[in-house]
Amino acid sequence: MVKQAFCILAQIGVLYLHYFIGSLIQKGFDLPFSGSILGMLLFFALLTVWKPFERFVEKGANVILAHLPLFFTPATVGVMIYFDLFKGSGVLLVIITILSTLIVLVGSAYTTRLVHKARERARG
Amino acid sequence: MKGFGLALTLIVYVFARKFYQRFSYPFFVPVLTSTVVIISVLFISQYSYEQYMKDVSPITELLGAAIVALGYPLFKQREVIKTHVVPILSGVIAGTWLGIESGRLLSKAFGIEELLVYSLLPKSVTMPVAMEIADEIGGIPSLAAVFVMVAGISCVAIGPYLLKWLRLHHPLEIGIGYGSAAHVLGTSKSLEFGEEAAAISSVSMTLCAINASFLAPVIIALFG
Numbered sequence: 001m002v003k004q005a006f007c008i009l010a011q012i013g014v015l016y017l018h019y020f021i022g023s024l025i026q027k028g029f030d031l032p033f034s035g036s037i038l039g040m041l042l043f044f045a046l047l048t049v050w051k052p053f054e055r056f057v058e059k060g061a062n063v064i065l066a067h068l069p070l071f072f073t074p075a076t077v078g079v080m081i082y083f084d085l086f087k088g089s090g091v092l093l094v095i096i097t098i099l100s101t102l103i104v105l106v107g108s109a110y111t112t113r114l115v116h117k118a119r120e121r122a123r124g
Numbered sequence: 125m126k127g128f129g130l131a132l133t134l135i136v137y138v139f140a141r142k143f144y145q146r147f148s149y150p151f152f153v154p155v156l157t158s159t160v161v162i163i164s165v166l167f168i169s170q171y172s173y174e175q176y177m178k179d180v181s182p183i184t185e186l187l188g189a190a191i192v193a194l195g196y197p198l199f200k201q202r203e204v205i206k207t208h209v210v211p212i213l214s215g216v217i218a219g220t221w222l223g224i225e226s227g228r229l230l231s232k233a234f235g236i237e238e239l240l241v242y243s244l245l246p247k248s249v250t251m252p253v254a255m256e257i258a259d260e261i262g263g264i265p266s267l268a269a270v271f272v273m274v275a276g277i278s279c280v281a282i283g284p285y286l287l288k289w290l291r292l293h294h295p296l297e298i299g300i301g302y303g304s305a306a307h308v309l310g311t312s313k314s315l316e317f318g319e320e321a322a323a324i325s326s327v328s329m330t331l332c333a334i335n336a337s338f339l340a341p342v343i344i345a346l347f348g
Binding site (some may be wrong): 016019022034037042043044048054057060064069076077082097102103105110111113 | 180283330
C-alpha cells in the first residue's frame with residue numbers, strides 16, 4: 001500500500017519533470033505555447049520512441065487523469081475576481097462567449113461527421 | 125488560517141465527485157460544482173482571495189503535470205488518430221474558423237467595443253495560447269483568460285444536452301467538438317466517454333491552438 005503510493009508519487013514526479021523541461025524550452029525560445037503543452041508533446045514523443053517508458057508512468061498518469069477536474073478548480077475559482085465584468089452590459093459578453101462556444105462544439109463535430117461519413121461511403 | 129484553501133478545495137472536490145457519480149447531469153460536473161461552492165465559502169467567510177491562491181499553489185503547480193498526462197491517452201490511441209487524420213483536421217479547421225468568426229460577428233451585432241472583442245475571440249483555445257493571441261491582436265490577456273474559463277465551463281455544462289439532441293455521439297465527434305470548443309476542460313470531459321474520445325480531444329485542442337494563432341491575426345487584418 002505504502003509502496004504503491006510511493007510509486008504513484010514518483011511517477012507523477014516524472015510527469016512533472018516533463019512540464020518543467022517544457023517550461024524551460026518555452027522560456028528559452030520565448031514560444032507562445034505553454035510549458036505544459038510542450039511537456040505533453042515531449043511526453044508523447046518519449047513514449048513513442050522508447051516503449052518500456054510506459055511502465056514507468058502508467059500508474060501516475062492514470063491517477064492524475066482520473067482526477068483532472070481537481071487541478072483545474074483553482075483556475076476556475078480565479079474567475080471570481082472578475083465578477084464586476086459580468087454586471088450590466090458585461091452580461092452580453094458572457095452570452096456571446098457561450099453562444100460562440102456552442103457553435104464551435106456543434107460545427108466542428110458536425111463537420112467531422114460529414115467528412116467521416118463521406119470517406120466511409122467512398123471506401124464502400 | 126494558512127492552508128484553509130487547500131483543505132477546502134480537496135474536501136469540496138471529494139464531495140463534488142461523489143455527488144456527480146450519484147447525479148450524473150452535465151450541470152453537476154465537479155469543476156462547476158466545486159467552483160461554485162468554493163467561491164461561496166470564500167465570500168461568506170471573507171477569506172482573502174490572495175491567501176486562497178497561495179494555499180492552493182500545490183494543486184496549481186500540479187496542473188502542469190496533469191496536462192502532460194494527457195499525452196498518455198494520445199499515445200495509447202495513436203493508431204486511431206492516424207486512421208482518422210482527415211476528419212480530425214477538417215473538424216479542427218472548421219471549429220477554429222467558426223469560433224473566431226462567430227465571436228466577431230456576434231460582437232459586431234451587439235455593438236461590443238474592440239478591446240473587449242479582441243479579448244474574447246480566442247476563448248476556445250487553451251489558456252496560455254489564448255492570452256498570447258489576445259495580446260497579439262490587441263486585446264487584454266488577463267481578460268482573455270476569463271473568457272477561456274467561461275467558454276470551458278459553459279461548454280461542458282450545456283454541451284452534452286446539445287450533442288445528445290443532435291445525436292452527435294461518435295467518439296470522433298465528441299472528441300473533436302469538446303477539444304475544439306472547450307480546450308483542456310473539454311478534453312477532461314471527453315475522458316468520460318472513453319480513452320478514444322479523450323485522445324482525439326487532446327489532438328484537436330493542440331491543433332486548434334496552433335491553427336488559431338495563425339488564423340486570428342489574419343481574420344482581424346482582413347475584416348477588423
